[in-house]
Amino acid sequence: MTKLFVVMLAWLLTACAQTPTPHFYQLVALSPATRAVPTTAKPRSIGVGPVILPGLSDREEMVTLGTGNSVDIAPFQRWAGPLKANIVQVLQQNMARLLPNDLLRSYPWSAFGEVDQHIVIEITRFDASLGNTVTLEANWAVMDNAGRQPLKSGHCLINQALPDASYAAAALAFSQALQQMSAELVAAVKATHAR
Numbered sequence: 001m002t003k004l005f006v007v008m009l010a011w012l013l014t015a016c017a018q019t020p021t022p023h024f025y026q027l028v029a030l031s032p033a034t035r036a037v038p039t040t041a042k043p044r045s046i047g048v049g050p051v052i053l054p055g056l057s058d059r060e061e062m063v064t065l066g067t068g069n070s071v072d073i074a075p076f077q078r079w080a081g082p083l084k085a086n087i088v089q090v091l092q093q094n095m096a097r098l099l100p101n102d103l104l105r106s107y108p109w110s111a112f113g114e115v116d117q118h119i120v121i122e123i124t125r126f127d128a129s130l131g132n133t134v135t136l137e138a139n140w141a142v143m144d145n146a147g148r149q150p151l152k153s154g155h156c157l158i159n160q161a162l163p164d165a166s167y168a169a170a171a172l173a174f175s176q177a178l179q180q181m182s183a184e185l186v187a188a189v190k191a192t193h194a195r
Contacts, residue, residue, distance in 0.1 A: 024080040025062070025171035029093035030179040036100035046099070046189060047118030047145075048092040049107025053084050057126040062167055065129045077167040087123070090175065094182030099189065117151065117192065118143050119185055128173070131165035136177040142188050151192040156184050 057063055062077040079086065088106045096104040109115055125137035141153040158180050160173040 020076045022076045022078055023167065024078050025167065026080040027086045027090045027171065027175045027178060029090050029097065030175055031094035031097045031182055033097045034100055039101060041101075044102045044117065044193070045105065045113075045115040046095070046102055047105050047107060047109040047115035048095060048185075049088045049109075049118070050120060051084055051088050051091075051107070052122045053087070053126060054124060057123070058084060062170065063127055064170070065127055071127075074167065083126075087126075087178065090178050091121070091182055091185070094179055095186055095189075098182065098186045102189075115145055117145060117189070119189070126174070128162070128170040130167070130170060131162060133159045133161055134170055134173040134177055135159050136174070136181060138181065140185060140188070142185075142192050144192075152188045154184070154188060156181055 056071065059073070060078045060083075062074045062079065064072045064074065066072045092104050092106040096102075105115060107118070109118075119140055119142050121138055121140045123136065123138045125135045128134040136158045137156070139153070139155050141150040143149070144151050158177040160177045160180075162169045162173050
């Protein structure tokens with residue numbers, strides 16, 4: 001009995017010693033900063049969010065597409081924090097760099113008071129096919145906070161090629177896709193101000 005206990009304990013310790021180490025990733029803002037144009041106009045206050053994610057992607061593990069209709073959820077390849085909050089933060093940072101004369105706030109922005117406009121984003125795809133592409137697909141609307149009316153709405157579908165089959169490459173490609181989406185949202189915001 002004691003010998004069996006020792007063998008089981010040794011097996012258990014060996015199994016614990018072989019547990020893979022988790023790797024953590026974050027999305028980062030990549031848009032280059034632009035110079036503010038001197039103006040006497042009051043800066044516009046623009047809220048970024050809320051963002052809605054599909055349930056499959058709204059998790060701490062990275063999700064990749066498998067063959068056919070299968071998906072792979074990588075238990076040791078994880079986002080460093082809540083994915084939805086990281087996406088809002090990156091969009092806000094990218095857009096703030098591209099709209100230096102405006103004040104951009106991440107959702108929830110209530111701590112900063114009201115905003116003049118906000119951008120509602122429904123992400124319908126946020127997935128990767130390792131070694132191939134990442135896909136970011138979303139519907140969005142620039143909303144007027146005073147009248148609660150949509151000023152402009154649109155849809156984006158961004159496929160970003162992956163240089164290799166690593167999760168690090170996928171995380172960087174997601175950041176690049178969010179950079180492209182940020183540029184589209186900035187163009188929409190500028191179009192609403194040109195009216």
